[in-house]
Amino acid sequence: MAYCAIAVIVVLMSCFFNRFRPLGKMLVIIALLLPQLSKAQKTVAPLVLNNEQLPVLPKEFYVAAVTDERDDRSAVAWLLPTTEATSITPQYKVDIKYGAQAAIKQFVNYAIPPDKALRPVIVRIKKLKLAESLLAGGRVEGKMEVALSFDLKRAYDNVHLIDYRTSSIYNRIEGQQYDVETLLRHTLEAGLIYFNTWINREADTNIKLAKGVKLIFTDYTEQPEGDTIYYSAKRPLRWEDFKAVPIGGKYEASVLPSIGYNERVEIINGIVNIHLAIKTYLPKSASWVRNGSSTNYSLNHEQRHFDIVKIIAERFKQKLMSEKLPVDNYDGYINVDYLEAFREMNIMQDQYDNETSHGTNSYAQQQWNEKIDKELGK
The missing domain is CATH 3.40.50.10610 (ABC-type transport auxiliary lipoprotein component)
Structure with a gap:
């Protein structure tokens, strides 16, 4: 509206400029005001x-x-x-x-x-x-x-x-x-x-800014040893490890080995360092043997149950090492692979007991001994 008003004034002044020459000064004044009005807009x-x-x-x-x-x-x-x-x-x-x-x-x-x-x-x-x-x-x-x-x-x-x-x-x-x-x-x-x-x-x-993931594995252990035995080739099972009272059934002995892990995370130079302490363990309080069944043959059969869990633990490590873990969901991959390893452990344990008839088939037992030793040797 300011520009319209100015335009009207300029036109009127132009019309009467010849009759009223002093109005030329007014045109100059209006011209000087234009920059300020423009600036205001x-x-x-x-x-x-x-x-x-x-x-x-x-x-x-x-x-x-x-x-x-x-x-x-x-x-x-x-x-x-x-x-x-x-x-x-x-x-x-x-x-x-x-x-x-x-x-x-x-x-x-x-x-x-x-x-x-x-x-x-x-x-x-x-x-x-x-x-x-x-x-x-x-x-x-x-x-x-x-x-x-x-x-x-x-x-x-x-x-x-x-x-x-x-x-x-x-x-x-x-x-x-x-x-x-x-x-x-x-x-x-x-x-x-x-x-x-x-x-x-x-x-x-x-951790939100991490650019990669690095896995660092260790085998979990505890010293001094308590109720739980953590797998070591230097620490085979002994009959004195079987602390539980025998339960009903036809089997001579029983163990309950399993797998787990502890996780610790630290960020170093933008890389997520995941420390996984793998637990291959067996509780003494869940292991039992019947009187008169404490033979070397029976102990070997139970030891092989423990060895199978160690094999699965190593496969769990290898599976994780073969994957490219994303920095924003590495735990998801670890959990999935762990559950898959746990399922594989149970399947392999059942297969071992079924094929050896819980250790009573000595020929099948020898075949499994060789198979397990070969896997552990890797």
């Missing part, structure tokens, strides 16, 4: 973010995507006019040219040239708002609020890393404009620098 136009690179070059990440998740995406600024305002003066909206998501992605790509050899990060805009309000004495207060979330991009589920929230306040007098673009640009840059500092500090030790 600059913030009405969409904001254009000026591109500039960050003062530091990130070495741990690049921005793969920017998403706009604000509740109100209609604008980024709600401003009061630079003319005299009252308590009922309405704010007017100003948005970023091309929209916040596209413009900020372009701005970020220039600030941080994408290096796709680094970790892909998604910047989620949760809040981005500048609102001006009228203060006493004819002053105007502006408050900028920004909330960003940074996620690590994964093939399936992205991993949330950290949030960045900040606010800043400025004051201006009526008739004076504030450089909204510079405030917005510097606030976004501060958020990127904050995240860069955080990821540099966390890169080598934060």
Whole structure:
């Protein structure tokens, strides 16, 4: 409307210029006012973010995507006019040219040239708002609020890393404009620098940022030995290990060996080091032998049950070593392989007892002895 009024005045002055030459001075005055009026309208136009690179070059990440998740995406600024305002003066909206998501992605790509050899990060805009309000004495207060979330991009589920929230306040007098673009640009840059500092500090030790997985196996043991025997080639079963009272049935002896593991995780230089202490164990309190059945032949049969569990434990290790464990779900793979090993252990134990008729078939027992020794020799 200001431009329309000025245009009308210019036309009227032109019509009467020849009759009233002093009015030429008025035209000059109006011409001098035009730049100020134009300046007053600059913030009405969409904001254009000026591109500039960050003062530091990130070495741990690049921005793969920017998403706009604000509740109100209609604008980024709600401003009061630079003319005299009252308590009922309405704010007017100003948005970023091309929209916040596209413009900020372009701005970020220039600030941080994408290096796709680094970790892909998604910047989620949760809040981005500048609102001006009228203060006493004819002053105007502006408050900028920004909330960003940074996620690590994964093939399936992205991993949330950290949030960045900040606010800043400025004051201006009526008739004076504030450089909204510079405030917005510097606030976004501060958020990127904050995240860069955080990821540099966390890169080598934060499991969310790990780049790979390394398995380290040991055989679990306890000293001194208690009720539980942990498998060792140097520690075969002895009849004095059979502590339980015999139960009903036709068998001469029984053991209950099993498999388990303890897990300890540490992050070293961005690699998840998984220490798995494999437990091949047999509880004495669950092992029994009938009176008169404590022969070397029977003890060998029970020892082979323990040996079978050791074989399964080694297969469990080999299966894990053959897989590429993902850093975001390595425990899922370990658990699945463990359950599969446990199932295989039970199948093999049943097969051993069935084929040897629980040790009463000496020929089948000898075949299993050789088969087990061959497996253990690997």
